[in-house]
Amino acid sequence: MVSEGRGHPPIVKSLVWTDEAATQTFATALADQPGLRQAVIELRGELGAGKTTLVRHLLRALGVQGRIKSPTYAVVEPYELPGLCIWHFDFYRLSDPREWEDAGFRDIFASPGLKLAEWPDKAAGYMPVADLVIKLTVRDDETRDVCLTANSPLGTSLLAAATASGGGA
Numbered sequence: 001m002v003s004e005g006r007g008h009p010p011i012v013k014s015l016v017w018t019d020e021a022a023t024q025t026f027a028t029a030l031a032d033q034p035g036l037r038q039a040v041i042e043l044r045g046e047l048g049a050g051k052t053t054l055v056r057h058l059l060r061a062l063g064v065q066g067r068i069k070s071p072t073y074a075v076v077e078p079y080e081l082p083g084l085c086i087w088h089f090d091f092y093r094l095s096d097p098r099e100w101e102d103a104g105f106r107d108i109f110a111s112p113g114l115k116l117a118e119w120p121d122k123a124a125g126y127m128p129v130a131d132l133v134i135k136l137t138v139r140d141d142e143t144r145d146v147c148l149t150a151n152s153p154l155g156t157s158l159l160a161a162a163t164a165s166g167g168g169a
Contacts, residue, residue, distance in 0.1 A: 015146040031061035045136035085113035091122035131155035
């Protein structure tokens, strides 16, 4: 199956993160990839799976200083670094498609920069196809199963580089 709008077959890789240090290692490896600056990344998983923890480690590795807030209530938290705009979305509370339009999210997704989206299913049909989808599942022993799906050449390069750089077992 080819991802809609990208003409690229999805590439899937599975990892296991045994602890938060493994999450941080992956985030650091991902942050080292120059292509990340233009990526759309979906973060999937139940409440408590570690989506926001991954984003915090990624933003720290990119150089974000100060408090990194969850955008659960604000829906989006923007961050600006020299030469890089980052938007962290949490669509958990999005209930009406008009909210997407009224908030100007279409313009944000069309602009340069890194977009990280938690609960992307709540914005289905509005978001562009993600370059990389990261699905986290908590096991009984609190380790995480991680399923990475690359939907574009950019996503493929991010997946390959981050996992080759020690970003997962």
